[in-house]
């Protein structure tokens with residue numbers, strides 16, 4: 001374990017994106033005493049079939065706060081409207097200020113090509129803020145960073161223009177229950193909106209304990225393909241025996257606009273991964 005306390009900033013479009021794609025590493029960083037902040041760039045006000053606007057935004061802010069508290073991290077929800085995000089100059093300047101104030105060693109965010117426009121523009125805002133965070137005359141009221149942070153992308157299944165290509169993969173099975181604890185806080189999403197949107201409302205159990213159990217099963221099913229898809233990388237990093245056994249993983253792809261994520265610095269930035277070099 002490194003003695004350096006890392007500062008990790010995970011930037012998703014909606015209140016729950018960070019949890020789904022990086023909840024496991026967040027729990028691992030926290031267990032190692034590192035500083036993690038989740039940010040939802042939009043307020044989540046459109047993620048429901050019965051409630052919307054300020055009422056839903058307030059519910060989702062509460063859910064995000066509870067999810068953050070479940071693993072002891074801060075969870076910020078910005079006030080861009082859900083479904084309305086645009087990569088404007090104003091939004092870029094806000095992103096530059098946010099990154100500068102947190103001073104992250106590592107930023108995790110969506111890839112720029114994704115089905116949801118809010119995901120795409122969140123990624124674009126982070127990419128547009130990369131490097132510019134080091135340029136003092138841009139957003140002059142917040143001191144510029146000397147170093148461009150390392151940026152890596154969260155996993156997805158999109159194939160065009162090129163499929164997700166991770167160089168880091170993390171066994172999250174030891175903290176999987178903590179991730180489910182976080183997801184369980186987003187009740188408006190996992191027990192209401194997503195089952196409605198994807199036509200499986202009838203399968204949501206009534207009872208709170210049964211629902212959590214059901215959610216845990218769904219989440220395991222949903223992320224199992226990550227370990228399967230990148231099995232070679234797991235074997236390369238964790239060795240033949242362990243690499244073949246890992247069932248649940250989170251994976252990350254370097255973003256070219258941040259400082260490079262290299263064989264050299266990935267061991268420092270992901271201290272819970274047994275890289276050999």
Ligand SMILES: [Zn+2]
Pocket residue numbers: 013014017116119
């Ligand atoms: Zn989302």
